[in-house]
Amino acid sequence: MLNVKSKRLLKFVTLMGIGVSLLGAGSVTANASSQPDWNNFNVYTSGKGAHDGWAISSDYVIKYRIDSKSSHYRGIWKKAIANWNSAHSVKLVPAKKGKSAQMHMTSVSSFTNTTKYDEELSLNKDDYANKDGYSVVDSRFWYDILDYSNWTRIISRSRSLLNREVMNNGNYSDKQRINVATRELGYSMGLKYNHKSNSVMNADNYKVGITKSDKKQLKKLYRGATVN
Template sequence: MQIKVGTYYSEVWKKAINNWNSKKVFRFKIVSGPAQITIIPAQSNEATLIKQNLVGVAYVDHDDTKRIISVKLHLVDTLLKKNGYTTSQRVNVAEHELGHAMGLAHNPSKQSVMYKTTRYVTIQPVDVKNVRNLYSIPASQYFINPPVTVSSTTNNALITDGAGDRLYKSPFESETVEPTKEAFW
């Protein structure tokens, strides 16, 4: 992971990274050169983000197999300041965006850092569980030949092949604890 923001936001992101790393389900590593995850400063589309009232954004690129190949993360300082976000609330938003970088979707529970409008909630046991479950899927199932469709309900995602046959469990269904996955992005 490469951080390309100023001192204040660099510290915000480092706190969020350390918080996720302390959960021992995923390991982010900060590097000085190019990386798969890049934390970026304000972009040319900042005005659009402000109009959409987005305080944080994760731009996630996938390959043909739906595997994450690169992520750009951004906090919208203008809105964070305007809405009076404290440093700890900004860390919560950064934790949320890092969740997207790991592949997590929004969680309908307001007691999850992955809730769509998180501000007051840090990483919760449900978020740790969902990362464990997401990365417990066997690697052989990451590369599926038939077309894959995703449909979601309020609390789970069902992945099926073109015939509608279930391919693997939702990240919300299993209690299995798997070893830590490391990402040297």
């Protein structure tokens, strides 16, 4: 399950060339177009011609922090992180002590009890109480002010949670808990949830692990990046 916050980011003309080159979006065009309705974009799409994910991160090297105090769940998250690092597209690295992190992850006793993440979750708890995982993502739009068709959505911060109540009641194995954690991290990096049985991004099937196809999708989303 997801929750996305969007913020607009306006790039001035003098900075557009830098911004576009960093994103690999091509050269700045002078063709004027009308401004889109920013409030009605589907959060599962990342822009014109980009169908591999709903957004991209603000950096190819993403700093994370595991907030869970449980050594068991810290291990679950670390294995999920290793799954995505093995794709060599985006590199997840622990944030240094005292430094801010772009990705946060933890587990909670349930999504119906009050947690420190409570203010980030949907006001209607029935929407997510029965979900095994949940991600809250802050994003913003990057767009060319001369050509509004040249836009994308940029992820600036994410928080991913595992619901221990649902996983315990469902007798999830550790492998299945890692699948859920991997799925939520995938979404937090911009991959879409889907209903393909052979994808870890299948939001309805916690028994599916990361596949070559999932890694390929991440590489397509972050095409042009080289991470060792």
